[in-house]
Amino acid sequence: MKKIALFADVQNIYYTCRQVHQRQFNYRELWSRVSREGDIVHANAYAIARDDDQQKKFQSALKHIGFNVKLKPYIQRKDGSAKGDWDVGITIDVMEAAPTVDHVVLLSGDGDFALLLKKIIDTYGVTTEVHGVRDLTARSLIEASTNFYPIESGLLL
Secondary structure (H helix, E strand, C coil): CCEEEEEEEHHHHHHHHHHHHCCCECHHHHHHHHHCCCEEEEEEEEEEECCCHHHHHHHHHHHHHCCEEEEEECEECCCCCEECCCHHHHHHHHHHHHHHCCEEEEECCCHHHHHHHHHHHHHHCCEEEEEECHHHCCHHHHHHCCEEEECCHHHEC
16 A cells, blocks of 8 residues: 655645635545555644634644644734745655655645655656645646645635
């Protein structure tokens, strides 16, 4: 059975689904689809830690599905902007998992991950798939992945 690692960039998917579809992403449906392809041996969801009951409920739901939820503190800058992306953490985890799996699934539209996908394909011979909102997914990421699946109504709540 194919070994699969699944990595979800929660912030990216939340905002892109909201902007384009005005709906939430269905993580349970994604899990169901991916698990039909093989055995999910790693599954991380990367989010920002905010002291908010709705966020805690969402994170609990992700854990119930099977994700290991990784949280990074929410940092509010003096100018009012916020910081809290997980690009480096996701990259490290993907690089650590890639030698032990056959297939890597990335849930993000962030073009910064294109080089990462090229590297793990070339180095470890894994196949990759990206799920992202088509209009907001970087062309470089789509081209770097083995398969790209646009997030459409079947993966939305």
